[in-house]
Amino acid sequence: MNKQEIILANKEFLFPAVFHFYKEPLVVARAKDQYVWDADGNQYLDFLGGIVTISVGHCNDEINAKVHKQLDTLQHVSTVFANEPQAALAKKIASITPGGKLTKSFFTNSGTEANETAILTARCYTGSTEIIALRHSYHGRSAMAMTLTGQGSWRLGPSQAGVIHAHNAYCYRCPFGLTYPDCEVRCATDMEELIRTTTGGRVAGFIAEPIQGVGGYITPPKEYFQIIEKIVRNHGGIFISDEVQTGWGRTGSKWFGIEQWGVTPDIITGAKGLANGSPIGLTVAKPEVADGLKGVTLSTFGGNPVTATAAKAVIDFIEEQRLMDNCTSVGAYFRGRLEELKEKHELIGDVRGMGLMQAIELVEDRKTKAPASAQSALLMEATRENGILVGKGGLYGNVIRVTPPMNIGRSDVDNFIGALDKSLAACGAVAAGSAR
Numbered sequence: 001m002n003k004q005e006i007i008l009a010n011k012e013f014l015f016p017a018v019f020h021f022y023k024e025p026l027v028v029a030r031a032k033d034q035y036v037w038d039a040d041g042n043q044y045l046d047f048l049g050g051i052v053t054i055s056v057g058h059c060n061d062e063i064n065a066k067v068h069k070q071l072d073t074l075q076h077v078s079t080v081f082a083n084e085p086q087a088a089l090a091k092k093i094a095s096i097t098p099g100g101k102l103t104k105s106f107f108t109n110s111g112t113e114a115n116e117t118a119i120l121t122a123r124c125y126t127g128s129t130e131i132i133a134l135r136h137s138y139h140g141r142s143a144m145a146m147t148l149t150g151q152g153s154w155r156l157g158p159s160q161a162g163v164i165h166a167h168n169a170y171c172y173r174c175p176f177g178l179t180y181p182d183c184e185v186r187c188a189t190d191m192e193e194l195i196r197t198t199t200g201g202r203v204a205g206f207i208a209e210p211i212q213g214v215g216g217y218i219t220p221p222k223e224y225f226q227i228i229e230k231i232v233r234n235h236g237g238i239f240i241s242d243e244v245q246t247g248w249g250r251t252g253s254k255w256f257g258i259e260q261w262g263v264t265p266d267i268i269t270g271a272k273g274l275a276n277g278s279p280i281g282l283t284v285a286k287p288e289v290a291d292g293l294k295g296v297t298l299s300t301f302g303g304n305p306v307t308a309t310a311a312k313a314v315i316d317f318i319e320e321q322r323l324m325d326n327c328t329s330v331g332a333y334f335r336g337r338l339e340e341l342k343e344k345h346e347l348i349g350d351v352r353g354m355g356l357m358q359a360i361e362l363v364e365d366r367k368t369k370a371p372a373s374a375q376s377a378l379l380m381e382a383t384r385e386n387g388i389l390v391g392k393g394g395l396y397g398n399v400i401r402v403t404p405p406m407n408i409g410r411s412d413v414d415n416f417i418g419a420l421d422k423s424l425a426a427c428g429a430v431a432a433g434s435a436r
Ligand SMILES: Cc1ncc(COP(=O)(O)O)c(C=O)c1O
Pocket: 109, 110, 111, 112, 113, 115, 138, 139, 140, 141, 209, 213, 214, 242, 243, 244, 245, 271, 272
């Protein structure tokens, strides 16, 4: 099929709910390392990584060699048979969870399923039903995962019972109108009243992303999760860290985002970047919590030998190449360069994130902080024109999200910043023109 036929077939044969980033869909033909090429042969520097999924570069030679070999050895058995790749992956994951305390894994195919499994396990383990999630969160697209999600546009259909939403730590737009640190982290201490007024006092658990991804890389102050953990545990609940975006070293120096905040969760969920593009979901729990899931369950493709081989290869690659440290150093350099752009472009109201997970929030006016949603759409088109791929998010669609492969270098950052600078300038000029 040529480009036009692909676009037409998409329109005719896919659900209309399948959406694209740009006015004209970008048809991707091939990719290698940090680059993607479209159907017309144009090259793009990919700083989105298939939505935080390409951890170690597209079609990574080392990962793919192992995957090809496994594909020709054993492709599928399902969880009702044991296989070496699944066992080796589970053993490896157990060795790198915080404090080596989460040692039992259940594998599925997506972040959504990983979170479904986590919620079920929390409820079975505690015997309670109430789950607390955060506003502005994103946890997937099953009925339960959409109910957990704290953004209206991603919640379709009826909600499930037994889920309430606490305040997130959105300091740039504090829900209490306060300023950190004078606020004494009111958004976190509010948890006590939330539990006392909207539940029977016993809860099954709390689920959160250490840095909210789809929400726009909302990064909490350092005490936030520790305060919440204490309150939730006092009410019988367990702590679930959704690491679908923040896992595997992306935030820098540590394997998991929640470790940046000094909390040891009872369950971690993962997906996306764990297998660099092969579909995977992971729910890893403390043994006593995993034991709480009584009875039997299976996932046909869970622990699939090919996917498990990919995931183990990704973790080994990150470890051998010290990519967690690369995320810290290149991430800090990247952050500095984004701050420079903020000095130059009024459109940027906030720069936030950690490691190689950075975002800029665009505003029409830095005083009123009115979300610059229309300009964000223009900026997306401009970045495409200038040969870079970025993501968009936030409740108001005004946050540009950037998550390159973890093995990029400073020269990639420089190339990216040059193109983003140019895009912001073009977009600022158009915005000013249309306002006149
Ligand atoms: C934090 C988080 N959790 C869960 C999910 C759902 O993952 P999946 O799309 O693999 O079901 C996502 C997807 O973007 C996510 O960002």
